Amino acid sequence: MSKALSLFVAASMTMATCGMALAADAKSIKIATQSPLSGDQSVVGVDIKRGAELALEQLGKPLADMGFKVELAPFDDQANPDTGVANAKRIVSDPAILAVVGHYNSGVQIPSSEVYHTSGLANVSPANTNPKVTTRGYLEVNRIVGRDDVQGVVGADFALGLGAKSVFVIHDKTAYGQGIAEFFKKRAEEKGLKVLGFEGTEEKANFDALLSPILAGSPDLVYFGGMYSQAAVLFKQARERGYAGTFLSDDGFDSSDATKIAGQTLIDGGGTYYSTVSGPAAVYPGTAKFIADFKAKFNSDPQPFAAQGYDSMAIVLKAIENAAKAGGNATPTREAVAKAIRELKDFPGITGTFTFNNIGDPIVAKYFVIKVNSADPAKWSENSIVETLDIAPPQQ
Numbered sequence: 001m002s003k004a005l006s007l008f009v010a011a012s013m014t015m016a017t018c019g020m021a022l023a024a025d026a027k028s029i030k031i032a033t034q035s036p037l038s039g040d041q042s043v044v045g046v047d048i049k050r051g052a053e054l055a056l057e058q059l060g061k062p063l064a065d066m067g068f069k070v071e072l073a074p075f076d077d078q079a080n081p082d083t084g085v086a087n088a089k090r091i092v093s094d095p096a097i098l099a100v101v102g103h104y105n106s107g108v109q110i111p112s113s114e115v116y117h118t119s120g121l122a123n124v125s126p127a128n129t130n131p132k133v134t135t136r137g138y139l140e141v142n143r144i145v146g147r148d149d150v151q152g153v154v155g156a157d158f159a160l161g162l163g164a165k166s167v168f169v170i171h172d173k174t175a176y177g178q179g180i181a182e183f184f185k186k187r188a189e190e191k192g193l194k195v196l197g198f199e200g201t202e203e204k205a206n207f208d209a210l211l212s213p214i215l216a217g218s219p220d221l222v223y224f225g226g227m228y229s230q231a232a233v234l235f236k237q238a239r240e241r242g243y244a245g246t247f248l249s250d251d252g253f254d255s256s257d258a259t260k261i262a263g264q265t266l267i268d269g270g271g272t273y274y275s276t277v278s279g280p281a282a283v284y285p286g287t288a289k290f291i292a293d294f295k296a297k298f299n300s301d302p303q304p305f306a307a308q309g310y311d312s313m314a315i316v317l318k319a320i321e322n323a324a325k326a327g328g329n330a331t332p333t334r335e336a337v338a339k340a341i342r343e344l345k346d347f348p349g350i351t352g353t354f355t356f357n358n359i360g361d362p363i364v365a366k367y368f369v370i371k372v373n374s375a376d377p378a379k380w381s382e383n384s385i386v387e388t389l390d391i392a393p394p395q396q
Helices: 003-026 042-059 061-065 081-092 106-119 148-161 175-190 208-217 228-240 257-266 285-298 306-326 334-343 377-382
Strands: 028-035 069-076 097-102 122-125 141-143 166-171 194-200 221-225 246-249 272-276 365-371 384-391
Touching: 028 042, 028 081, 028 306, 042 069, 042 097, 042 285, 042 306, 061 069, 061 306, 069 081, 081 097, 081 106, 097 106, 097 306, 097 334, 106 122, 106 141, 106 175, 122 306, 122 334, 148 175, 148 221, 148 246, 148 272, 148 365, 148 384, 166 175, 166 208, 175 194, 175 221, 194 208, 208 228, 221 228, 228 246, 228 257, 257 377, 285 306, 306 334
Parallel strands: 028 069, 028 097, 097 122, 122 141, 166 194, 166 221, 221 246, 246 272
Antiparallel strands: 272 365, 365 384
């Protein structure tokens, strides 16, 4: 063989090899998750990621059969907006990532999704409830849960149903906590419930400054808008200082770690309730297998929003499949995936059947009010559901 011919053959083989590598790369897809994987909210954030991981493991076969390799790319947003945005910039810079499942905190999701939006990257949220998540009208952003402008109303109406005449409202100054507290307060005042105070705090350890006006006013009910890691400490200290009324919070309170923090003080006095857009996984008819599989894989019961993490991933996988088929089994663009998510109709998840409206809200969402029954964290999933509602989102 001549030297020239040898060089030609070698070059041809190199080009062919490179072409094969490019083709293989073109069939590689990543789906990111963003949730708190460290810190005091990680007990929920880790299980959102685990739910998504289990869905990918169980539901990824159709894409595998089409020749795609789909990988999970988990990111720890630390329940911190700055971290979430920094992660979002890393996520959109990776062309293999076609969608994001996340976040847990609305205050993290809202700025992070501005980054997704400018890059055309789809985001399906398993947990974010602030109205602004969807009212911006971004094609890329959808959620599978309800909204705080409904959840706050549900909480206030429940407080009235308990017979409360007065309430002290506290929030954590986040987009989520302050937002839902404001919706609660507005509804409470409309219905004649006397609001003795409305205060925001970033305190996490010593609530003496807040407890003084609460104890002086002796409200029938104390409402906290925010996360369990703050609320449980506040409730515990209030009870220890002699408050005997009722505590009410929101879906941010829905974690077994609340009882690790506050224990029996959540049961004493008028007890503790919380509204939520999630509820225990067992409340949904389609989750029995999910719960068993989750426990087998991770050796623990799923925390709230784990099942929603599963469904969010399932929606993303189906949308990628649909977009790929529409494109002749080629790797779909981010725009095609975002459009395919919004176009899904009556998608059968384990926590419900999902169709998104024109701004990315589910056309009907579930809301629950739940009572804390036990100081034992292992029995958190056995808390009593005292109210269940199916409500459409407010019209835009």
